[in-house]
Amino acid sequence: MELRQLEYLVAVVDEGGFTKAAAKMHVAQPGVSAQIKQLERELGERLLDRSGRTVRLTEVGRAVLPYARAALGAVAGARAAVDEFTGLLRGRVVMGGVTIPARLDLAEMLADFHERHPAVELSMTEMDPATLLDSLLAGRVDVGLTGLGAPLPPNVAAEVVLDHPLVVAVRPGHKLDGRSSITLAELDDLPLITLPRGTGLRTVLDGAFAEAGIRPQIAFEASEPYFLAELAAHGLGVTILPLPKARLHGDRLHVIELTRPSLRGQLGLIWRTDGSTSPAARALVAHARRHLAQRTRTEAAE
Template sequence: MELRQLEYFVAVTEEASFTKAAARLHVAQPGVSAQIRQLERELGQPLLDRSGRTVRLTEVGAAVLPYARAALAAVEGARLSVDELTGLLRGHVTIGTVDWIRSLELPSMLAGFHRDHPNVEITVTQDDSVSLVNGMLSGRIDLAFISLGSERPEGLRTQVVIEQELYAAVEPGHELAGRSTVALRTLATRDLVSLPKGTGLRAVLDEACADAGLRPRIAFEAAEPPVLAQLAAQGLGVAILPESAARAYADELHLMPIVRPRLRGRIALAWRAEGPRSPAARALISRARARWPA
Protein backbone atom coordinates (compact mmCIF):
# COMPACT_ATOMS: atom_id res chain seq x y z
CA MET A 1 0.00 0.00 0.00
CA GLU A 2 1.43 3.38 -1.03
CA LEU A 3 0.64 6.89 0.16
CA ARG A 4 -0.03 7.88 -3.43
CA GLN A 5 -2.80 5.30 -3.62
CA LEU A 6 -4.39 6.70 -0.47
CA GLU A 7 -4.07 10.25 -1.79
CA TYR A 8 -5.81 9.29 -5.03
CA PHE A 9 -8.53 7.43 -3.15
CA VAL A 10 -9.28 10.43 -0.92
CA ALA A 11 -9.30 12.80 -3.91
CA VAL A 12 -11.76 10.66 -5.89
CA THR A 13 -13.97 10.36 -2.82
CA GLU A 14 -14.02 14.12 -2.25
CA GLU A 15 -14.58 14.98 -5.90
CA ALA A 16 -16.99 12.08 -6.56
CA SER A 17 -15.29 11.78 -9.94
CA PHE A 18 -12.13 10.24 -11.37
CA THR A 19 -11.88 13.05 -13.93
CA LYS A 20 -12.13 15.85 -11.36
CA ALA A 21 -9.74 14.07 -9.01
CA ALA A 22 -7.17 13.68 -11.78
CA ALA A 23 -7.44 17.40 -12.62
CA ARG A 24 -7.01 18.30 -8.95
CA LEU A 25 -3.96 16.06 -8.63
CA HIS A 26 -2.51 17.17 -12.00
CA VAL A 27 -2.16 13.60 -13.22
CA ALA A 28 -3.75 11.57 -16.01
CA GLN A 29 -7.07 9.91 -15.22
CA PRO A 30 -5.91 6.37 -16.19
CA GLY A 31 -3.13 6.66 -13.63
CA VAL A 32 -5.63 7.51 -10.89
CA SER A 33 -7.87 4.60 -11.86
CA ALA A 34 -4.95 2.18 -11.99
CA GLN A 35 -3.62 3.15 -8.57
CA ILE A 36 -7.03 2.78 -6.93
CA ARG A 37 -7.61 -0.60 -8.58
CA GLN A 38 -4.24 -1.70 -7.19
CA LEU A 39 -5.29 -0.50 -3.72
CA GLU A 40 -8.55 -2.44 -4.00
CA ARG A 41 -6.65 -5.59 -5.03
CA GLU A 42 -4.35 -5.25 -2.02
CA LEU A 43 -7.31 -4.85 0.33
CA GLY A 44 -9.35 -7.53 -1.41
CA GLN A 45 -12.52 -5.45 -1.61
CA PRO A 46 -13.93 -2.70 -3.88
CA LEU A 47 -13.72 0.73 -2.25
CA LEU A 48 -15.71 2.68 -4.84
CA ASP A 49 -19.03 2.10 -6.56
CA ARG A 50 -18.54 3.14 -10.19
CA SER A 51 -21.99 2.13 -11.46
CA GLY A 52 -23.71 5.51 -11.19
CA ARG A 53 -23.15 8.93 -12.74
CA THR A 54 -21.00 9.87 -9.76
CA VAL A 55 -18.49 7.74 -7.90
CA ARG A 56 -19.64 6.66 -4.45
CA LEU A 57 -18.03 4.86 -1.55
CA THR A 58 -18.85 1.23 -0.90
CA GLU A 59 -19.40 0.16 2.69
CA VAL A 60 -15.77 -0.97 2.84
CA GLY A 61 -14.62 2.29 1.26
CA ALA A 62 -16.47 4.31 3.89
CA ALA A 63 -14.72 2.31 6.59
CA VAL A 64 -11.28 2.81 5.00
CA LEU A 65 -11.64 6.54 4.25
CA PRO A 66 -10.95 7.92 7.77
CA TYR A 67 -7.82 5.79 8.03
CA ALA A 68 -6.61 7.00 4.64
CA ARG A 69 -7.11 10.61 5.69
CA ALA A 70 -5.39 10.00 9.01
CA ALA A 71 -2.38 8.45 7.28
CA LEU A 72 -2.03 11.40 4.91
CA ALA A 73 -2.43 13.86 7.77
CA ALA A 74 0.24 12.06 9.80
CA VAL A 75 2.74 12.28 6.96
CA GLU A 76 2.00 15.96 6.41
CA GLY A 77 2.34 16.57 10.14
CA ALA A 78 5.74 14.91 10.16
CA ARG A 79 6.92 17.11 7.30
CA LEU A 80 5.65 20.25 8.99
CA SER A 81 7.32 19.31 12.27
CA VAL A 82 10.67 18.92 10.53
CA ASP A 83 10.20 22.23 8.73
CA GLU A 84 9.38 23.98 11.99
CA LEU A 85 12.39 22.55 13.79
CA THR A 86 14.73 23.52 10.98
CA GLY A 87 13.25 27.01 10.71
CA LEU A 88 12.06 26.50 7.13
CA LEU A 89 8.67 28.01 6.48
CA ARG A 90 6.90 26.62 3.44
CA GLY A 91 3.58 25.12 2.46
CA HIS A 92 0.23 26.59 1.51
CA VAL A 93 -2.08 28.99 3.35
CA THR A 94 -5.62 29.99 2.43
CA ILE A 95 -7.03 33.28 3.69
CA GLY A 96 -10.65 34.25 3.19
CA THR A 97 -12.45 37.57 3.20
CA VAL A 98 -15.92 38.94 2.69
CA ASP A 99 -16.07 40.62 -0.70
CA TRP A 100 -16.49 44.26 0.20
CA ILE A 101 -13.62 45.06 2.60
CA ARG A 102 -11.48 47.84 1.16
CA SER A 103 -10.03 49.63 4.19
CA LEU A 104 -7.99 46.71 5.51
CA GLU A 105 -5.28 46.94 2.83
CA LEU A 106 -5.00 43.16 2.84
CA PRO A 107 -2.77 43.00 -0.28
CA SER A 108 -0.14 45.10 1.49
CA MET A 109 0.00 42.69 4.44
CA LEU A 110 0.20 39.67 2.15
CA ALA A 111 2.97 41.29 0.11
CA GLY A 112 5.06 41.79 3.25
CA PHE A 113 4.44 38.21 4.36
CA HIS A 114 5.46 36.91 0.93
CA ARG A 115 8.70 38.89 1.00
CA ASP A 116 9.58 37.33 4.36
CA HIS A 117 8.40 33.82 3.46
CA PRO A 118 8.68 33.35 -0.32
CA ASN A 119 8.27 29.55 -0.10
CA VAL A 120 4.72 29.82 1.26
CA GLU A 121 1.97 29.71 -1.36
CA ILE A 122 -1.02 31.90 -0.51
CA THR A 123 -4.57 31.59 -1.80
CA VAL A 124 -7.11 34.37 -1.21
CA THR A 125 -10.77 33.41 -1.45
CA GLN A 126 -13.83 35.67 -1.25
CA ASP A 127 -17.19 34.46 0.03
CA ASP A 128 -19.98 35.23 2.47
CA SER A 129 -19.28 34.88 6.18
CA VAL A 130 -21.19 31.62 6.64
CA SER A 131 -19.20 29.91 3.88
CA LEU A 132 -15.92 31.26 5.27
CA VAL A 133 -16.79 29.99 8.75
CA ASN A 134 -17.59 26.54 7.36
CA GLY A 135 -14.33 26.58 5.42
CA MET A 136 -12.33 27.32 8.56
CA LEU A 137 -14.12 24.67 10.60
CA SER A 138 -13.47 22.07 7.88
CA GLY A 139 -9.81 23.08 7.60
CA ARG A 140 -10.03 24.31 3.98
CA ILE A 141 -9.41 27.92 5.08
CA ASP A 142 -6.75 28.86 7.62
CA LEU A 143 -7.95 32.33 8.57
CA ALA A 144 -10.54 34.80 7.33
CA PHE A 145 -12.01 38.23 7.78
CA ILE A 146 -15.71 37.75 8.48
CA SER A 147 -18.61 40.00 9.45
CA LEU A 148 -19.99 39.20 12.89
CA GLY A 149 -23.43 39.31 14.42
CA SER A 150 -23.84 39.32 18.19
CA GLU A 151 -22.48 35.78 18.57
CA ARG A 152 -19.00 34.49 17.82
CA PRO A 153 -19.16 31.32 15.69
CA GLU A 154 -18.51 28.18 17.72
CA GLY A 155 -15.14 26.57 17.15
CA LEU A 156 -13.42 29.80 16.13
CA ARG A 157 -11.34 32.46 17.81
CA THR A 158 -11.92 36.02 16.68
CA GLN A 159 -10.29 39.41 16.92
CA VAL A 160 -12.43 42.41 15.97
CA VAL A 161 -10.56 44.67 13.55
CA ILE A 162 -13.31 47.05 12.40
CA GLU A 163 -16.41 48.25 14.23
CA GLN A 164 -18.70 50.83 12.68
CA GLU A 165 -22.26 52.09 12.73
CA LEU A 166 -24.88 50.97 10.26
CA TYR A 167 -26.44 53.67 8.09
CA ALA A 168 -29.63 53.93 6.09
CA ALA A 169 -29.13 55.42 2.62
CA VAL A 170 -31.84 56.76 0.32
CA GLU A 171 -32.00 58.70 -2.94
CA PRO A 172 -32.46 62.48 -2.44
CA GLY A 173 -36.16 62.42 -3.38
CA HIS A 174 -37.08 59.72 -0.86
CA GLU A 175 -39.59 60.54 1.88
CA LEU A 176 -36.92 59.94 4.55
CA ALA A 177 -34.32 62.18 2.89
CA GLY A 178 -35.04 65.14 5.21
CA ARG A 179 -34.07 63.26 8.37
CA SER A 180 -30.67 63.34 10.10
CA THR A 181 -31.24 59.95 11.77
CA VAL A 182 -33.80 57.20 11.36
CA ALA A 183 -35.24 54.84 13.96
CA LEU A 184 -35.21 51.10 13.41
CA ARG A 185 -39.00 50.97 13.85
CA THR A 186 -39.40 53.48 11.02
CA LEU A 187 -37.15 51.43 8.74
CA ALA A 188 -39.13 48.26 9.39
CA THR A 189 -42.13 49.78 7.58
CA ARG A 190 -40.13 50.63 4.43
CA ASP A 191 -38.74 48.55 1.61
CA LEU A 192 -35.16 47.71 2.55
CA VAL A 193 -32.16 46.87 0.39
CA SER A 194 -29.81 44.64 2.37
CA LEU A 195 -26.96 42.21 2.31
CA PRO A 196 -28.23 38.59 2.22
CA LYS A 197 -28.63 36.20 5.13
CA GLY A 198 -25.30 34.66 6.03
CA THR A 199 -23.61 38.04 6.40
CA GLY A 200 -22.81 39.57 9.77
CA LEU A 201 -24.42 42.91 8.95
CA ARG A 202 -27.66 41.20 7.97
CA ALA A 203 -27.50 39.25 11.24
CA VAL A 204 -27.18 42.53 13.17
CA LEU A 205 -30.26 43.92 11.39
CA ASP A 206 -32.33 40.76 11.82
CA GLU A 207 -31.38 40.35 15.50
CA ALA A 208 -32.22 43.98 16.31
CA CYS A 209 -35.59 43.68 14.58
CA ALA A 210 -36.37 40.42 16.37
CA ASP A 211 -35.51 41.98 19.74
CA ALA A 212 -37.87 44.88 18.97
CA GLY A 213 -40.65 42.62 17.73
CA LEU A 214 -40.28 43.91 14.18
CA ARG A 215 -40.18 42.10 10.86
CA PRO A 216 -38.00 43.91 8.28
CA ARG A 217 -39.38 44.17 4.76
CA ILE A 218 -36.46 43.13 2.56
CA ALA A 219 -37.25 44.19 -1.00
CA PHE A 220 -33.84 43.53 -2.55
CA GLU A 221 -30.72 41.63 -1.55
CA ALA A 222 -27.21 41.95 -2.99
CA ALA A 223 -23.85 40.58 -1.94
CA GLU A 224 -21.88 43.85 -2.01
CA PRO A 225 -22.63 47.29 -0.51
CA PRO A 226 -21.87 49.15 -3.78
CA VAL A 227 -24.73 47.26 -5.43
CA LEU A 228 -27.02 48.10 -2.49
CA ALA A 229 -26.14 51.78 -2.92
CA GLN A 230 -26.90 51.64 -6.64
CA LEU A 231 -30.29 50.04 -6.00
CA ALA A 232 -31.12 52.73 -3.43
CA ALA A 233 -30.05 55.43 -5.89
CA GLN A 234 -32.69 54.08 -8.28
CA GLY A 235 -35.37 54.59 -5.63
CA LEU A 236 -35.87 50.87 -5.01
CA GLY A 237 -35.64 51.09 -1.23
CA VAL A 238 -33.57 52.06 1.79
CA ALA A 239 -30.08 50.58 1.64
CA ILE A 240 -28.59 49.31 4.91
CA LEU A 241 -24.86 49.94 4.74
CA PRO A 242 -21.80 49.95 6.98
CA GLU A 243 -20.61 53.50 7.60
CA SER A 244 -17.45 53.20 5.50
CA ALA A 245 -19.42 51.97 2.48
CA ALA A 246 -22.15 54.58 2.98
CA ARG A 247 -19.66 57.47 3.10
CA ALA A 248 -18.40 56.53 -0.35
CA TYR A 249 -21.83 57.49 -1.75
CA ALA A 250 -22.40 60.68 0.25
CA ASP A 251 -22.63 62.72 -2.98
CA GLU A 252 -25.35 60.51 -4.44
CA LEU A 253 -27.41 59.37 -1.45
CA HIS A 254 -28.80 60.87 1.73
CA LEU A 255 -27.21 59.08 4.69
CA MET A 256 -28.75 58.56 8.14
CA PRO A 257 -27.34 56.71 11.15
CA ILE A 258 -29.79 54.09 12.39
CA VAL A 259 -30.91 54.85 15.96
CA ARG A 260 -33.14 53.48 18.72
CA PRO A 261 -31.17 51.30 18.90
CA ARG A 262 -27.91 52.24 17.22
CA LEU A 263 -26.71 49.31 15.17
CA ARG A 264 -23.03 48.49 14.85
CA GLY A 265 -21.38 46.03 12.49
CA ARG A 266 -18.11 44.26 13.20
CA ILE A 267 -15.45 42.76 11.00
CA ALA A 268 -13.26 40.21 12.75
CA LEU A 269 -10.17 38.21 11.95
CA ALA A 270 -11.10 34.60 12.67
CA TRP A 271 -9.25 31.30 12.84
CA ARG A 272 -9.99 27.79 14.07
CA ALA A 273 -9.74 27.41 17.84
CA GLU A 274 -8.72 23.76 17.81
CA GLY A 275 -6.99 21.35 15.48
CA PRO A 276 -3.62 21.29 13.75
CA ARG A 277 -2.36 24.38 11.94
CA SER A 278 0.73 24.45 9.83
CA PRO A 279 3.68 26.67 10.82
CA ALA A 280 2.92 28.81 7.76
CA ALA A 281 -0.70 29.29 8.87
CA ARG A 282 0.38 30.14 12.41
CA ALA A 283 2.86 32.68 11.06
CA LEU A 284 0.24 34.35 8.88
CA ILE A 285 -2.29 34.46 11.73
CA SER A 286 0.33 36.08 13.97
CA ARG A 287 1.20 38.60 11.25
CA ALA A 288 -2.47 39.50 10.75
CA ARG A 289 -3.17 39.82 14.48
CA ALA A 290 -0.19 42.16 14.87
CA ARG A 291 -1.20 44.20 11.83
CA TRP A 292 -4.77 44.68 13.09
CA PRO A 293 -4.62 44.56 16.90
CA ALA A 294 -7.89 44.40 18.83
Protein backbone atom coordinates in the same frame (compact mmCIF):
# COMPACT_ATOMS: atom_id res chain seq x y z
CA MET B 1 -1.54 0.91 0.49
CA GLU B 2 0.36 4.06 -0.48
CA LEU B 3 0.12 7.57 0.86
CA ARG B 4 -0.45 8.84 -2.67
CA GLN B 5 -3.59 6.70 -2.97
CA LEU B 6 -5.02 8.26 0.19
CA GLU B 7 -4.18 11.75 -1.09
CA TYR B 8 -6.06 11.06 -4.32
CA LEU B 9 -9.07 9.68 -2.44
CA VAL B 10 -9.31 12.76 -0.22
CA ALA B 11 -8.80 15.06 -3.22
CA VAL B 12 -11.64 13.42 -5.18
CA VAL B 13 -13.99 13.79 -2.20
CA ASP B 14 -13.00 17.39 -1.46
CA GLU B 15 -13.07 18.51 -5.08
CA GLY B 16 -16.22 16.60 -5.96
CA GLY B 17 -14.82 14.56 -8.84
CA PHE B 18 -11.82 13.07 -10.62
CA THR B 19 -11.23 15.95 -13.05
CA LYS B 20 -10.93 18.65 -10.38
CA ALA B 21 -8.93 16.32 -8.14
CA ALA B 22 -6.45 15.64 -10.94
CA ALA B 23 -6.08 19.37 -11.60
CA LYS B 24 -5.49 20.04 -7.91
CA MET B 25 -2.85 17.29 -7.68
CA HIS B 26 -1.28 18.31 -11.03
CA VAL B 27 -1.60 14.82 -12.52
CA ALA B 28 -3.58 13.25 -15.36
CA GLN B 29 -7.11 12.11 -14.52
CA PRO B 30 -6.49 8.45 -15.54
CA GLY B 31 -3.67 8.32 -12.99
CA VAL B 32 -5.99 9.39 -10.17
CA SER B 33 -8.61 6.84 -11.22
CA ALA B 34 -6.05 4.05 -11.49
CA GLN B 35 -4.58 4.71 -8.06
CA ILE B 36 -7.99 4.74 -6.37
CA LYS B 37 -8.98 1.50 -8.15
CA GLN B 38 -5.75 -0.04 -6.88
CA LEU B 39 -6.62 1.12 -3.34
CA GLU B 40 -10.09 -0.43 -3.70
CA ARG B 41 -8.56 -3.73 -4.86
CA GLU B 42 -6.23 -3.79 -1.87
CA LEU B 43 -9.10 -3.13 0.54
CA GLY B 44 -11.47 -5.44 -1.27
CA GLU B 45 -14.31 -2.89 -1.31
CA ARG B 46 -15.56 -0.06 -3.49
CA LEU B 47 -14.89 3.31 -1.89
CA LEU B 48 -16.51 5.54 -4.52
CA ASP B 49 -19.83 5.25 -6.29
CA ARG B 50 -19.24 6.27 -9.92
CA SER B 51 -22.69 5.32 -11.23
CA GLY B 52 -24.24 8.80 -11.14
CA ARG B 53 -23.32 12.15 -12.63
CA THR B 54 -21.33 12.95 -9.49
CA VAL B 55 -18.86 10.78 -7.61
CA ARG B 56 -20.02 9.85 -4.12
CA LEU B 57 -18.57 7.89 -1.25
CA THR B 58 -19.95 4.42 -0.65
CA GLU B 59 -20.77 3.36 2.91
CA VAL B 60 -17.32 1.76 3.17
CA GLY B 61 -15.77 4.91 1.70
CA ARG B 62 -17.41 7.05 4.38
CA ALA B 63 -15.91 4.78 7.02
CA VAL B 64 -12.44 4.89 5.44
CA LEU B 65 -12.27 8.64 4.76
CA PRO B 66 -11.58 9.78 8.37
CA TYR B 67 -8.67 7.34 8.59
CA ALA B 68 -7.29 8.61 5.27
CA ARG B 69 -7.47 12.19 6.52
CA ALA B 70 -5.86 11.18 9.82
CA ALA B 71 -3.00 9.42 8.04
CA LEU B 72 -2.34 12.44 5.82
CA GLY B 73 -2.56 14.71 8.86
CA ALA B 74 -0.03 12.59 10.74
CA VAL B 75 2.42 12.76 7.85
CA ALA B 76 1.95 16.52 7.56
CA GLY B 77 2.49 16.83 11.31
CA ALA B 78 5.72 14.85 11.14
CA ARG B 79 7.00 17.08 8.34
CA ALA B 80 5.98 20.18 10.27
CA ALA B 81 7.82 18.98 13.36
CA VAL B 82 11.01 18.57 11.34
CA ASP B 83 10.53 21.96 9.73
CA GLU B 84 10.11 23.66 13.10
CA PHE B 85 13.22 21.90 14.39
CA THR B 86 15.32 23.02 11.44
CA GLY B 87 13.80 26.52 11.32
CA LEU B 88 12.47 26.08 7.77
CA LEU B 89 8.90 27.14 7.17
CA ARG B 90 7.19 25.43 4.27
CA GLY B 91 3.90 23.80 3.37
CA ARG B 92 0.66 25.14 1.95
CA VAL B 93 -1.68 27.71 3.45
CA VAL B 94 -5.04 28.95 2.20
CA MET B 95 -6.80 32.18 3.06
CA GLY B 96 -10.50 32.56 2.47
CA GLY B 97 -12.59 35.69 2.47
CA VAL B 98 -15.75 37.51 1.58
CA THR B 99 -15.55 40.72 -0.46
CA ILE B 100 -12.42 42.43 0.87
CA PRO B 101 -12.30 46.22 1.41
CA ALA B 102 -9.45 47.74 -0.62
CA ARG B 103 -8.28 49.81 2.35
CA LEU B 104 -7.11 46.64 4.13
CA ASP B 105 -4.46 46.24 1.42
CA LEU B 106 -4.64 42.47 1.58
CA ALA B 107 -2.49 42.10 -1.53
CA GLU B 108 0.40 43.83 0.22
CA MET B 109 -0.04 41.61 3.26
CA LEU B 110 0.04 38.40 1.20
CA ALA B 111 3.00 39.59 -0.88
CA ASP B 112 4.95 40.43 2.27
CA PHE B 113 4.22 36.99 3.72
CA HIS B 114 5.37 35.34 0.48
CA GLU B 115 8.60 37.35 0.55
CA ARG B 116 9.28 36.32 4.15
CA HIS B 117 8.42 32.64 3.57
CA PRO B 118 9.06 31.79 -0.09
CA ALA B 119 8.92 28.03 0.55
CA VAL B 120 5.29 28.26 1.65
CA GLU B 121 2.70 27.72 -1.09
CA LEU B 122 0.18 30.50 -0.56
CA SER B 123 -3.30 30.81 -2.05
CA MET B 124 -6.52 32.71 -1.48
CA THR B 125 -10.12 32.28 -2.58
CA GLU B 126 -13.32 34.27 -2.09
CA MET B 127 -16.36 32.42 -0.76
CA ASP B 128 -19.60 33.09 1.08
CA PRO B 129 -19.47 33.20 4.91
CA ALA B 130 -21.10 29.79 5.48
CA THR B 131 -18.74 28.03 3.06
CA LEU B 132 -15.78 29.87 4.59
CA LEU B 133 -16.61 28.68 8.10
CA ASP B 134 -17.22 25.10 6.94
CA SER B 135 -13.92 25.13 5.02
CA LEU B 136 -12.08 26.52 8.04
CA LEU B 137 -13.46 23.81 10.33
CA ALA B 138 -12.65 21.11 7.76
CA GLY B 139 -9.07 22.34 7.41
CA ARG B 140 -9.42 23.37 3.76
CA VAL B 141 -8.88 27.01 4.77
CA ASP B 142 -6.38 28.15 7.41
CA VAL B 143 -7.48 31.73 8.02
CA GLY B 144 -10.41 33.81 6.84
CA LEU B 145 -11.89 37.29 6.69
CA THR B 146 -15.65 37.45 7.18
CA GLY B 147 -18.46 39.50 8.59
CA LEU B 148 -19.16 38.81 12.25
CA GLY B 149 -22.66 38.40 13.59
CA ALA B 150 -23.52 34.89 14.73
CA PRO B 151 -21.58 33.14 17.54
CA LEU B 152 -18.57 31.19 16.30
CA PRO B 153 -17.76 27.56 17.21
CA PRO B 154 -15.63 27.20 20.37
CA ASN B 155 -12.53 26.16 18.40
CA VAL B 156 -12.60 29.26 16.19
CA ALA B 157 -11.12 32.58 17.32
CA ALA B 158 -11.90 35.98 15.84
CA GLU B 159 -10.25 39.37 15.87
CA VAL B 160 -12.26 42.40 14.78
CA VAL B 161 -10.61 44.18 11.86
CA LEU B 162 -13.27 46.74 10.94
CA ASP B 163 -16.03 48.02 13.21
CA HIS B 164 -18.48 50.65 11.91
CA PRO B 165 -21.97 51.86 12.81
CA LEU B 166 -24.77 50.72 10.52
CA VAL B 167 -26.80 53.51 8.94
CA VAL B 168 -29.90 53.82 6.79
CA ALA B 169 -29.52 55.31 3.31
CA VAL B 170 -32.17 56.53 0.87
CA ARG B 171 -32.10 58.51 -2.35
CA PRO B 172 -32.81 62.28 -2.23
CA GLY B 173 -36.53 62.91 -2.48
CA HIS B 174 -37.46 59.75 -0.58
CA LYS B 175 -40.02 60.26 2.19
CA LEU B 176 -37.22 59.71 4.72
CA ASP B 177 -35.01 62.33 3.08
CA GLY B 178 -34.24 65.07 5.59
CA ARG B 179 -34.37 62.77 8.62
CA SER B 180 -31.25 62.82 10.78
CA SER B 181 -32.09 59.65 12.70
CA ILE B 182 -34.52 56.75 12.56
CA THR B 183 -35.42 53.85 14.84
CA LEU B 184 -35.46 50.23 13.79
CA ALA B 185 -39.21 50.07 14.40
CA GLU B 186 -39.76 52.84 11.84
CA LEU B 187 -38.33 50.59 9.13
CA ASP B 188 -41.28 48.22 9.50
CA ASP B 189 -43.21 47.86 6.21
CA LEU B 190 -40.53 49.70 4.21
CA PRO B 191 -38.90 47.80 1.31
CA LEU B 192 -35.37 46.98 2.48
CA ILE B 193 -32.21 46.31 0.46
CA THR B 194 -29.72 44.15 2.36
CA LEU B 195 -26.95 41.60 2.15
CA PRO B 196 -28.03 37.92 1.89
CA ARG B 197 -28.76 35.68 4.86
CA GLY B 198 -25.65 34.25 6.44
CA THR B 199 -23.55 37.39 6.09
CA GLY B 200 -22.42 39.15 9.25
CA LEU B 201 -24.37 42.35 8.60
CA ARG B 202 -27.58 40.47 7.74
CA THR B 203 -27.23 38.32 10.86
CA VAL B 204 -26.98 41.45 13.01
CA LEU B 205 -30.06 42.93 11.32
CA ASP B 206 -32.12 39.74 11.53
CA GLY B 207 -31.30 39.41 15.23
CA ALA B 208 -32.31 43.02 15.92
CA PHE B 209 -35.57 42.70 13.96
CA ALA B 210 -36.44 39.44 15.70
CA GLU B 211 -35.79 40.96 19.12
CA ALA B 212 -38.04 43.90 18.22
CA GLY B 213 -40.78 41.57 16.96
CA ILE B 214 -40.55 42.98 13.42
CA ARG B 215 -40.84 40.96 10.22
CA PRO B 216 -38.89 43.11 7.75
CA GLN B 217 -39.94 43.46 4.13
CA ILE B 218 -36.84 42.40 2.21
CA ALA B 219 -37.18 43.69 -1.34
CA PHE B 220 -33.65 43.07 -2.68
CA GLU B 221 -30.64 41.02 -1.61
CA ALA B 222 -27.15 41.37 -3.04
CA SER B 223 -23.70 40.33 -1.83
CA GLU B 224 -21.89 43.52 -2.93
CA PRO B 225 -22.48 46.64 -0.76
CA TYR B 226 -21.85 48.87 -3.77
CA PHE B 227 -24.82 47.31 -5.56
CA LEU B 228 -27.03 47.77 -2.49
CA ALA B 229 -26.23 51.48 -2.60
CA GLU B 230 -26.95 51.59 -6.34
CA LEU B 231 -30.37 50.00 -5.85
CA ALA B 232 -31.22 52.52 -3.13
CA ALA B 233 -29.93 55.42 -5.24
CA HIS B 234 -32.38 54.38 -7.96
CA GLY B 235 -35.26 54.54 -5.52
CA LEU B 236 -35.89 50.80 -5.17
CA GLY B 237 -35.91 50.80 -1.39
CA VAL B 238 -34.10 51.60 1.83
CA THR B 239 -30.66 50.13 2.39
CA ILE B 240 -28.68 49.57 5.57
CA LEU B 241 -24.91 49.82 5.24
CA PRO B 242 -21.77 50.43 7.30
CA LEU B 243 -21.23 54.17 7.51
CA PRO B 244 -18.07 54.30 5.30
CA LYS B 245 -19.87 52.38 2.52
CA ALA B 246 -22.80 54.78 2.62
CA ARG B 247 -20.54 57.84 2.58
CA LEU B 248 -19.02 56.69 -0.70
CA HIS B 249 -22.35 57.61 -2.29
CA GLY B 250 -22.87 60.89 -0.43
CA ASP B 251 -23.94 62.78 -3.54
CA ARG B 252 -26.64 60.21 -4.39
CA LEU B 253 -27.77 58.95 -0.99
CA HIS B 254 -29.05 60.63 2.15
CA VAL B 255 -27.53 58.96 5.21
CA ILE B 256 -29.64 58.57 8.37
CA GLU B 257 -28.39 57.52 11.81
CA LEU B 258 -29.96 54.24 12.99
CA THR B 259 -31.02 54.34 16.65
CA ARG B 260 -32.94 52.26 19.18
CA PRO B 261 -31.00 50.13 18.82
CA SER B 262 -27.72 51.34 17.39
CA LEU B 263 -26.17 48.53 15.39
CA ARG B 264 -22.64 47.89 14.17
CA GLY B 265 -21.14 45.96 11.29
CA GLN B 266 -17.90 44.11 11.94
CA LEU B 267 -15.38 42.37 9.71
CA GLY B 268 -13.18 39.87 11.49
CA LEU B 269 -10.16 37.65 10.96
CA ILE B 270 -10.98 34.06 11.99
CA TRP B 271 -8.78 31.00 12.55
CA ARG B 272 -8.83 27.61 14.27
CA THR B 273 -7.50 27.27 17.82
CA ASP B 274 -7.71 23.48 18.29
CA GLY B 275 -4.04 22.75 17.57
CA SER B 276 -4.69 21.27 14.14
CA THR B 277 -3.00 24.12 12.28
CA SER B 278 0.42 23.78 10.68
CA PRO B 279 3.41 26.01 11.54
CA ALA B 280 2.95 27.78 8.20
CA ALA B 281 -0.72 28.44 8.97
CA ARG B 282 0.14 29.76 12.42
CA ALA B 283 2.71 32.06 10.84
CA LEU B 284 0.12 33.37 8.36
CA VAL B 285 -2.38 34.03 11.16
CA ALA B 286 0.21 35.96 13.16
CA HIS B 287 1.31 37.90 10.09
CA ALA B 288 -2.27 38.77 9.12
CA ARG B 289 -3.10 39.92 12.65
CA ARG B 290 -0.11 42.25 12.71
CA HIS B 291 -0.83 43.68 9.27
CA LEU B 292 -4.55 44.18 9.81
CA ALA B 293 -4.03 45.69 13.25
CA GLN B 294 -1.73 48.27 11.65
CA ARG B 295 -4.29 49.03 8.94
CA THR B 296 -7.00 49.41 11.59
CA ARG B 297 -4.86 51.87 13.57
CA THR B 298 -4.14 53.83 10.38
CA GLU B 299 -7.85 54.00 9.51
CA ALA B 300 -8.75 55.15 13.03
CA ALA B 301 -6.18 57.96 12.83
CA GLU B 302 -7.50 59.25 9.50
